[in-house]
Amino acid sequence: MDEVQNHAFRLRREDMPPVKKRENMEEIKKIMLAHGGGGRLMGDLIARMIVPKFGDGQSVQLTDSAVIDVPSDKICFTTDSFVVQPLFFNGGDIGKLSVCGTVNDLAVAGAKPMALSLSLILEEGLDMDILEKILQSIADTAKAANVNIVTGDTKVVETGSADGIFINTSGVGVLMDNADLSFARIKPGDAILINGTLGDHGMTIMSQREGLKFDTPLSSDCACLHELTQMLCENCGEAVKFMRDPTRGGLAATLNEVAKSSGVNVELTETALPIDKTVQTAADMLGFDLLNIANEGKVLAVVDAAVADKAIDLWKSHPLGKKAAVIGTIAETDDSPLVELVTKIGGRRIVQTPYGRELPRIC
Amino acid sequence: MLERIEQAKKTIHAACEKVGRQIQVMEVCGTHTVSIFRHGIRSLLPENLKLLSGPGCPVCVTDQGYIDVVMDLARRDDCIIATYGDMIRVPGKGGSLESLHRDNIKVVLSTDDGLALAKKHPDKLVVFVAVGFETTTPASAVAVADAASEGVDNFCILSGHKLVVPAMQALLGSKNDKIDAFLCPGHVSVILGSDAYKPVVEEFKRPCVVAGFEGVQILEGLANICEQIADGRADIDSVYGAAVTPQGNKVAWKIITDTFEPCDGPWRGLGVIPGATLKLKNEYKQFDVLHRFGIKEVPTEEPAGCQCGQILCGLLDPPQCGLFGNKCTPDTPVGPCMVSTEGACSAWYKYGK
Numbered sequence: 001m002d003e004v005q006n007h008a009f010r011l012r013r014e015d016m017p018p019v020k021k022r023e024n025m026e027e028i029k030k031i032m033l034a035h036g037g038g039g040r041l042m043g044d045l046i047a048r049m050i051v052p053k054f055g056d057g058q059s060v061q062l063t064d065s066a067v068i069d070v071p072s073d074k075i076c077f078t079t080d081s082f083v084v085q086p087l088f089f090n091g092g093d094i095g096k097l098s099v100c101g102t103v104n105d106l107a108v109a110g111a112k113p114m115a116l117s118l119s120l121i122l123e124e125g126l127d128m129d130i131l132e133k134i135l136q137s138i139a140d141t142a143k144a145a146n147v148n149i150v151t152g153d154t155k156v157v158e159t160g161s162a163d164g165i166f167i168n169t170s171g172v173g174v175l176m177d178n179a180d181l182s183f184a185r186i187k188p189g190d191a192i193l194i195n196g197t198l199g200d201h202g203m204t205i206m207s208q209r210e211g212l213k214f215d216t217p218l219s220s221d222c223a224c225l226h227e228l229t230q231m232l233c234e235n236c237g238e239a240v241k242f243m244r245d246p247t248r249g250g251l252a253a254t255l256n257e258v259a260k261s262s263g264v265n266v267e268l269t270e271t272a273l274p275i276d277k278t279v280q281t282a283a284d285m286l287g288f289d290l291l292n293i294a295n296e297g298k299v300l301a302v303v304d305a306a307v308a309d310k311a312i313d314l315w316k317s318h319p320l321g322k323k324a325a326v327i328g329t330i331a332e333t334d335d336s337p338l339v340e341l342v343t344k345i346g347g348r349r350i351v352q353t354p355y356g357r358e359l360p361r362i363c
Numbered sequence: 364m365l366e367r368i369e370q371a372k373k374t375i376h377a378a379c380e381k382v383g384r385q386i387q388v389m390e391v392c393g394t395h396t397v398s399i400f401r402h403g404i405r406s407l408l409p410e411n412l413k414l415l416s417g418p419g420c421p422v423c424v425t426d427q428g429y430i431d432v433v434m435d436l437a438r439r440d441d442c443i444i445a446t447y448g449d450m451i452r453v454p455g456k457g458g459s460l461e462s463l464h465r466d467n468i469k470v471v472l473s474t475d476d477g478l479a480l481a482k483k484h485p486d487k488l489v490v491f492v493a494v495g496f497e498t499t500t501p502a503s504a505v506a507v508a509d510a511a512s513e514g515v516d517n518f519c520i521l522s523g524h525k526l527v528v529p530a531m532q533a534l535l536g537s538k539n540d541k542i543d544a545f546l547c548p549g550h551v552s553v554i555l556g557s558d559a560y561k562p563v564v565e566e567f568k569r570p571c572v573v574a575g576f577e578g579v580q581i582l583e584g585l586a587n588i589c590e591q592i593a594d595g596r597a598d599i600d601s602v603y604g605a606a607v608t609p610q611g612n613k614v615a616w617k618i619i620t621d622t623f624e625p626c627d628g629p630w631r632g633l634g635v636i637p638g639a640t641l642k643l644k645n646e647y648k649q650f651d652v653l654h655r656f657g658i659k660e661v662p663t664e665e666p667a668g669c670q671c672g673q674i675l676c677g678l679l680d681p682p683q684c685g686l687f688g689n690k691c692t693p694d695t696p697v698g699p700c701m702v703s704t705e706g707a708c709s710a711w712y713k714y715g716k
Contacts, residue, residue, distance in 0.1 A: 210472055286472075289401070345368050345578040347403025352713055355694075357461075359448030360472060 031126040036156025046154060049132060050120075053139035054149040066150035068115050074175040076111035078102060081168040087130065089208050091201075091220030092296070094167055095137035100224045100296060101247070102171040103145050107226035108243040108299055110179025110233055116142065117170040118152040123162040134165060145224040147171070176230065178237045183261035185241040190330040191308035192266065193301045195228055195315050196221065196323040197276045198251060199283060199293030202358075207282050210360070216278045221297030223320055228299055231314050239304035240311075246300050249354050252291040252339070254300055256353040258330075259337035266339040268328035268351065291341075292354040302330060364579055371582035372407055378589035379409040387413045387541050387677045388588055389534075391527060392496075392548030393420025393703060394576055400710065402578035404585075412589065415677045416700065416707045418530050418633060419548065421494040421523070422449045423699030423706055426629040427664035429523050430455030436490050436521070436652065437468055443484055444468045445477035446492035447499075453702055454695075456664060474506035481510070481518035490652050493520040497554045500524045500641060501615045504622035507643065507650045519652045522642050524623065527551055528559050529639035530630065534676055535567045541677040542569065544588045549575040549603040556611025560599050573601035622647055629663040632671030632699045671698035674707055681711040688712060 034041040082098040092100075099116065106113040118138065122131065142149050200221040207218050225245060232240050242262075246254040255266045275290060283290050297320060303311050308326050315321030339351040379386060390396055396416045399405065405414060418424045434455050437444045444460065448470045451461045460468050467487075471477050474491060481489035493503040503520055510518040527548075534540055547560060552573040560571035570591040574584030583602040591598060601607045619641070628640025648654045653661070669691070670684035681687050681700065691697040693709050700708035 287397075341403070343401070343403040343578065345402055345404075345582065346407065347578070348406040349400060349403035350713070359451055359470065 029128050031122045031124055031128065031131065031156055033124050033156050033158065036122065036154060042154065049128075050135060050152065050154065053135045054118075054142070066115065066117075068150060068172060070114070070172075070174060072174040076106050076109045076173045076175055077170070078105040078109070079168065079170040080105060081166065083163060083166050084205065085163055086205075086208055087134065087164055089220055090204055090217055092222035093134060093137050094165060095134035096141045096222055097296060098167040098169045099138055099141040099145065099147070100222050102169040103147060103224045103226055104245040104296075104299070106171050106173035107224070107229040108181075108245050109173070109175070110181045110229065110243070111173030111175050112230065113145065113147045113171055113173040113226055115148050115150040115172050117168075118149050119168040120152070120154045121162055121166040121168075122154065122156045123164050124156055124159045126164050131165070134167075141224065145226065176233050179233045179240070180238050181240065181242050183242060183258065186258060186262040186264060186302050186330055187241070188264060188330050188332045189305055190241055190302050191305045191326050192255075192268070192328040192330065193303060193308065193311055193315070194251070194274065194325060194327050195225070195299050195321040196297070197274045197279065198295060198298070199279055199288075199290035200276060201296040202250070202293035203279045203282045203288070203290070205294075206286065206288075206358070210286070212282060212285065214278050214282065218276075218278055218282060221295055223297035225297065225299045225320065228315055228318055228320055229301075231318065232301060232303075232311055235314055236303060236307045236311055239307040240301060241304065242302040244300050246295050246298055248294050249356070250290070250292045250294055251300065252289070252351050253353050255328075255339045255351065258302065259333070259339050262330075263333060263337055265331040265333040265337055266328060266351075267331050268339065268341045270341055270343045272325055272327045274323040274325050274327075286360040288358055288360075289354075291351055292358060305329070367579050368582060371579065371586040374586035375412065375582070375589050376409050378586070378593040379412050381593045382589070383411070385411050385413060386543050386589065386592055387415055388544045388546055388585060389415040389417040389542045389677070390546040391417040391419040391531060392551060393423065394550070395546060395548055395574075395581065396420060396703070396706070398576045398578065399581060402581070404578060404581055407582070408585070412585070413677070414546075415542065415675065416703075416710075417545070418534070418630060418675055418699075419496065419527060419551075420699070420703045420706070421496060421499070421525065422453055423703045424525065424530075424630040424633065425450070425453055425494055425523050426631050426661070427455050427666060428629065428662035429521070430459070431457065431664065432653075432658065432661055433460065433490075433492055433521060434458070434463065436656075437463055437465055440467070441487055442467060443480055443487045443489045444492060445471045445480050445489055447471065447494070450492050450494060452696075454697070474502045478506050478510060478515060478518055481515050485517055488517050488519065488652075488655070491518070491520040492523070494523040494525075496525055496527050497551045497615075497619070500623065501554070501618045504618045507622055507647050508618075510650055511647065516649075519650045519655050520643070521652045522623070522640075523628075524641040525628070525630070526625065526639050526641065527555065528562065529625075530633070530636055531560075531563050532567070533633065533636040533639065535563065535569065537676060543592055544570040544572070544597075546581070546584050546588065547571050547573045549573055549580075549607065552601070552603065552607045552611070554612045554615045556609050557599050557601060557607050558609045559611065564597050564599050568597040570597045571599050573599075573603045573607050575603050629661075631702075632665075632669060632675060634665070634672070635663065666697045669698035671700045671708070674698075674700050681708040684708070
């Protein structure tokens with residue numbers, strides 16, 4: 001990669017190079033191809049808009065790689081890319097999403113998130129104001145989650161080649177001593193927990209896209225979940241068998257993966273599922289099943305049934321777990337593992353892995 | 364509510380035991396099919412009560428030839444295709460709209476959205492993929508009337524609208540049918556009026572019971588049907604409450620009949636059913652894309668080897684079709700019962716039954 005384009009910033013206040021102001025910068029309101037060209041414009045963009053947002057907004061040293069002190073010999077490493085329209089939605093934006101998404105991938109692996117990278121792909125013509133707002137959101141979310149953005153990259157592509165902005169974040173975390181999570185540890189009898197209502201993010205995005213309005217506006221659940229996962233690992237230790245954030249494909253995709261990978265059946269209870277009424281109405285209008293809809297602030301945990309109540313109490317003590325519930329159990333499987341739902345009227349049905357693109361049903 | 368559920372279940376089981384033989388009830392409407400699936404209703408029914416998923420899912424019964432016409436239009440740079448999400452994955456001979464990957468294919472939630480597209484893109488012809496039964500037809504009719512009165516010349520529709528009752532009659536007219544009764548859709552019946560089912564009840568002596576889409580209503584509808592069969596009756600009845608009147612929604616009917624007229628048209632898996640398809644009346648022909656492009660005829664293409672017609676009528680089970688599970692799967696559907704995610708074949712494929 002081009003050395004100039006690849007900027008990594010290390011959080012060393014004492015080495016801070018002074019950032020020069022370019023007078024005509026104020027006049028440039030939109031992203032231009034030159035902002036990704038490795039020249040002066042790019043230097044300005046990075047120095048004036050990006051770098052000051054991170055590392056206390058004070059000082060950074062642009063090097064090719066960040067150096068991170070790791071207080072453990074077991075680190076977790078993950079990456080995720082973010083493309084979403086609209087860029088700003090009720091409850092969040094692509095910036096917040098890009099931090100929460102990667103923090104959550106670390107969190108559900110039993111890791112304490114430490115540092116993130118931030119790669120931006122900007123479309124020529126993107127408003128500087130929009131970029132500014134997104135960067136601020138990234139900075140605020142990272143700060144609140146106590147993770148540092150330690151390295152990054154910026155590219156600009158021609159108009160029409162991207163949808164405003166694409167973001168990739170990678171993350172490093174330290175595996176907690178008491179975390180022992182894997183599909184293999186899931187056994188019949190275990191309890192399945194969720195920290196709150198289903199499908200809020202996906203339905204918010206789709207309603208906003210389709211121009212559906214409700215008296216109580218829908219709001220994305222976009223949030224960093226590391227406090228919930230740490231809470232569980234620290235207090236319930238090995239009784240926590242598995243955790244996952246059910247994002248795309250929703251609970252249905254995650255639980256089908258659990259069933260197949262662990263060789264078990266999953267039995268869900270419809271009446272136990274936490275569901276927001278307005279979200280349910282939106283889903284009904286568009287013909288969607290909330291089990292298939294994306295979440296961005298939910299963690300599913302499989303725990304030893306003996307600690308289920310304790311785990312729920314712990315989660316309920318946290319703002320992100322107020323509606324936590326035991327939603328099902330793990331059961332023995334015959335030959336083909338499956339996910340079953342006991343419905344409100346006492347019927348049973350199979351919950352499948354969704355196709356991958358939810359389409360509104362009208363007819 | 365639990366009491367109502369228990370009561371309905373009790374009635375169903377008692378009536379089915381009394382009848383003894385296999386009872387086959389067809390739910391006419393796709394929304395019922397979805398709801399039956401979602402609520403796990405089949406798991407609550409006695410062994411000898413079988414639910415058949417009928418032809419009432421517009422996605423399922425839209426002919427391949429119709430899709431091929433839409434596909435041809437979608438390949439034109441001067442057209443924008445406005446379609447309900449339902450139609451995106453329905454296969455024609457050359458694949459589905461989704462497989463074209465073209466950005467002139469827009470999923471809309473209403474005919475209004477289609478009309479708005481036409482106003483926004485005056486240099487393109489917006490073709491609305493007009494499918495559905497009596498519930499969606501009034502919206503298409505209003506859009507065409509609005510386009511006419513507002514002079515939106517670059518809006519037109521490809522009508523694939525269909526009528527429910529002639530299809531029910533056609534199913535019963537095929538000599539071997541094994542349908543004992545129909546569970547009729549609440550929303551369609553609000554517009555149709557319950558009298559519309561008279562021919563089915565009087566001529567074919569099959570009970571027609573209107574129900575809504577809640578699990579408990581479906582159970583109550585089935586209970587009503589099973590009781591009728593046990594008593595040897597065939598009546599029109601409704602568990603949908605006062606919303607269904609004998610005459611139906613006259614305003615909606617007037618909108619439909621002002622704009623559309625019945626014609627013979629192909630149904631996927633069922634062939635041509637007389638008088639069960641709707642086309643735009645002559646005075647609105649400029650909004651008919653077939654007229655606009657001088658397309659004389661929509662080819663009727665039956666997928667070779669497809670047994671959906673037999674399966675819809677309860678004569679065959681899905682695995683008895685030669686295409687089932689090899690050429691025809693949920694990801695590469697051929698026939699209507701596999702196209703719809705909750706169609707009989709699709710369900711059989713996914714659940715082993």
